Amino acid sequence: MSWELVYGLQAGMVGVGLLALYFALSVPTLLCLVTLDTLYYVYLRKRREAAGTLPLDDKTVLITGCDTGFGHALAKDLHQRGCNVIATVFRPDGEGAKSLRDVSSERMTVLPLDVSSDESVAQCLSHVKELSKNSGLWGVVNNAGHNFVGDVELTTMRQYLMVANINIYGMVRTTRAFLPLLRQTKGRLVNVTSIKGLVSTPLNAAYNITKYAGETFSEITRMEMRQFGVKVSIIEPGNFGGATGCINKEGVARISREFDEMWDEASDEVKEVFSKQYLDNILHSLEPVAMTTYPTLTPVLEAITDALTSGDPEYRYIVAGSNTLMDKYCVLVRLKPYLPDRIFEPLLLYFFPYKVEK
Known part of the structure; x- marks a missing residue:
């Protein structure tokens, strides 16, 4: 079969699809669709208004x-809202932990926690049980x-496993440990994933699979916690890498060290395809990406707060994070369900091109 015939069939399918859409979208059909969409939007608004908002000033939340x-940022924001915050840190002696301790408030507790360690999670759980024995634990x-x-x-492989142990099994460890406390309060579990848990892009295999x-x-x-009254929400931030510090000076330095490890362990066959300069080019490309991210973390903080306080929280919160016209990740996520893979993937690669050049 010639490629001319394949391309002709492809064009034919597109043409028939457009004709079907043209004949289906009559005036009555469009009116019904617009009315249905409007009614659904109003329904969601009124449902959330009826559910109301819960106060945070008597709640304890672990982050x-x-x-x-x-x-x-969330620990400080919730503290300002009157919440009892248990902020856990990987580096108890680091600048971040010190900044939180400087808040000097009985409502701000800083605890060490390595989510990749069963022992560390168990120790943290013991502390949290003591801290929340009166108020209970409302949110994680x-x-x-x-x-x-x-x-x-x-x-x-070490890097694949390292990222998975933090991003996947860290979430699993803390969730399993603290769910009994959340069941007691019929509280909230809020899991921060990423927009990259909904759309796949080159150079992100180890990260995307965890999300x-x-x-x-x-x-x-x-679904399992529904019968116990525990509500679970997912936060899916878009392009916030520059604001979070993931691709700032320190973040790029860390990525550079990880690239060095990759190159040291690469086989001769792999080095024939890639080059050290190729990795350097990726590092240099991160700075422009950082410049396009949303300048503050406020939209994500607001989404998490809503998940903790709304009487009827969303199942998932897609939070766009670009300071340009659009967040490319979020736009692609919304288009993906409606486009065939053979059309969607070239579109994605237009926005996120991938080419290995030595």
């Missing part, structure tokens, strides 16, 4: 990953995570 980024925000960049072939896993884990946990 993981408060050294920097979303977790650090699984925010701790490790951002990672790397080609499928270059990323080492896809976080989506699935959260959905199953929500």
Whole structure:
């Protein structure tokens, strides 16, 4: 079969599809669709208004990953709202932990927590039980995570496992540990994944697979916790890398060290395809990306707060994070369900091109 015939069939399918759409969208059909959409929007608004908002001033919330980024900002924001905050940090002696301790408030407690360690999670749980024995634990925000960049072939198995142990099994460890406390209060579990848990892009294999896993884990946990009154929400931030510090000076330095590890362990066959300059070019490309991210973390903080306080929280919160006309990730996520893979993937690669040049 010639390619001319294949392309002709492809054009024919598109043409028939457009004709079908043209004849289906009569004036009565359009009116019904617009009315249905409007009624659904009003229904959602009125449902959330009827559910109301719960106060935070008598609630205790635990947040993981408060050294920097979303977790650090959220801990301070919830504290200002009157919440009793248990902020956990990976580096108890780091600047982030010190900044939180400087709040000097009985409502701000800073605890060490390594989500990749069963022992650390168990120790944290013991402290939290004591701290929340009077008020109970209302919410857990699984925010701790490790951002990672790397080609499928270059990323080492140690790196794949390291990212998974933090991003997937860290969430699993803390969720399993604290769910009994959340059941007692019929509280909230809020899992921070990423827009990259909904759309796949080159150079993100190790990271994306953990975020896809976080989506699935959260959905199953929500269904299982429904009968106990525990509500589970997913936060899916878009392009906030520059604001969180993932790709600032320190973040790029960390990625550079991870690239060095990749290159040191790469086989001769892989090095014939890639080059050290190729990795350097990726590093240099991160700075322009940082410049396009949303300048503050406020939209994500507001989404998490809504998930903790709304009487009828959303199942998932897609939060666009670009300071340009659009967040490319979020736009692609919304288009994906409606486009065939053979059309969607070239569109994605237009926005996120991938080419190995030595």
